[in-house]
Amino acid sequence: MSSSADTATELHALKSDSFGRIALMRGADGGLFVRRDLRHVPLWLRLPAWWLARREARGLARVRGMADVPQLLRWDGRRLDRSYMAGAAMYQRPPHGDLAYFRHARRQLQALHRRGLAHNDLAKEANWLVLDDGRPAIIDFQLAVVGDSRSRWMRLLAREDLRHLLKHKRTYCRAALTPVEQRLLRRRSWVRDLWFRTGKPVYRVVTRKLLKWEDNEGQGPKP
Incomplete structure (x- = not known):
């Protein structure tokens, strides 16, 4: 997953606000996933944005393997990747x-x-x-x-x-x-x-x- 995430291509934004950018991505293997990217969050909002993303990662980890919810793929403190559902x-x-x-x-x-x-x-x-x-x-x-x-x-x-x-x-x-x-x-x-x-x-x-x-x-x- 790491190599795919590092070379992923953004297809289009799903949502963008002060707490991050959410985009549909295509990995190097051709698979689709959704990324929440905090790298462009304003400095004064980085802590709450990080806290919300970390909370999401924790929640997704708790429901790992469950059907019809996103699956956590990666969380490195700046980017959160989860599975895509059509x-x-x-x-x-x-x-x-x-x-x-x-x-x-x-x-x-x-x-x-x-x-x-x-x-x-x-x-x-x-x-x-x-x-x-x-x-x-x-x-x-x-x-x-x-x-x-x-x-x-x-x-x-x-x-x-x-x-x-x-x-x-x-x-x-x-x-x-x-x-x-x-x-x-x-x-x-x-x-x-x-x-x-x-x-x-x-x-x-x-x-x-x-x-x-x-x-x-x-x-x-x-x-």
């Missing part, structure tokens, strides 16, 4: 009425949680892929939390992951929501309330005022 973001290929998609997505979440990982950023449709064969895939593990799956904290985060999935199901497959799922959607945790009261206002100031960038709920910067 598909489109949920908002680009909406799974309207696709109950099979959401059933598969729930099983996938359960598999993540059994491995002791909570994704922690699944409200963004950009972090859910619809693969070419219609299956769901989960990407972007920058905010993932790793821990004991039996702990109260991890169970709480896992429930929040599920709530975010159910919000997408409500958008695209509302008629299929079960009574239990509807109750879970109405059950807001203290983590969610704390984020909206404290964390989200700070996040908006940093992204919109300091970085001049608006996340647009995971759909990238607005044109």
